[in-house]
Amino acid sequence: MEWKGRRQSDNIEDRRGDPSGGGRNPFGRGGGFSFPSGGGVGRRGGGLSIGTIIFLVVIYLIFKAMGIDLMQVMDGGGGSTGDSGYSQSESSPQAPANDEMTAFVRTVLAETEDTWHGIFQSQGKDYEEPRLVLFSGQTQSACGFASAATGPFYCPGDHKVYLDTAFFQQLSDQFGASGDFAEAYVVAHEVGHHVQNLLGILPKFNQARQSMSEADANKMSVRVELQADCFAGIWGKYTQQKGILDAGDLEEALNAAQQIGDDTLQKRSQGYVVPESFNHGTSAQRMRWFKRGFDSGQLSACDTFSNPI
Secondary structure, three states, X not given: OOOOOOOOOOOEEEOOOOOOOXXXXXXXXXXXXXXXXXXXXXXXXXXXXXXXXXXXXXXXXXXHHOOOOHHHHHOOOOOOEOOOOOEOOOOOOEOOOOOHHHHXXXXXXXXXXXXXXXXXXXXXXXXXXXXXXXXXXXXXXXXXXXXXXXXXXXXXXXXEEEEOOHHHHHHHHOOOOOOHHHHHHHHHHHHHHHHHHHOOHHHHHHHHHHHOXXXXXXXXXXXXXXXXXXXXXXXXXXXXXXOOOOOOHXXXXXXXXXXXXXXXXXXXXXXXXXXXXXXXXXXXXXXXXXXXXXXXXXHHXXXXXXXXX
């Protein structure tokens, strides 16, 4: 992928080396859409357990009774609360480091911005650019606590993509999916979830799954994830048209899609598969829907909800 020398996005928030984890309080909500990692198949946003939440609430009430506003203390004594209900820290996010990995991520994000601005504009709509948070080890989001084991994920609550860039090394070493376009596919997939959010698909899914059984929610989740793969493929088509793909780049992305299929991950981790627990799609499905988006370059080709998957 010929990415060097191209425009880089400014929508990067660098939290690497930030011990506060991004200035969020720990009372997070779930709902993130994660890229599978070695920490487990299909984990969602790294939310806290019920027991942990109850413990934190009790501690908060005790401090409150003592006249100490624990939230204010954690937020640095004067943060403001945004629409998502999460207190922002007073300090501004770090400027992104000027290393090659950051430059690569910023460039890929810029390419997704250009692609989706064009597609939305063609439909008479405005594209709202997401922010991408680089973190190391752990961080907080409007969807809850996240660690490296969560894998890259998108949080609808704050419209941000979260990425521990160490995942790229894991993608290569553990999953056998190396290459810059394989890494770009990861970013494009999470941006695909942002597109779903803007189109109203994620809000409808999050509302519907509240009344679904776990099995039905998993089935619907597979369709959501496969559509994000298809949207990533659309982005791949636009990068190909710009002439910045190298020979073998498409194969890198397809190999990555194959290596992070639910069936492949489960076989690798436990030696057998449990189809009813799939929530991202099989390797074959993920490859097929990425390729479908790549071949067509059309949103209409990515209707995973009306078509067989």
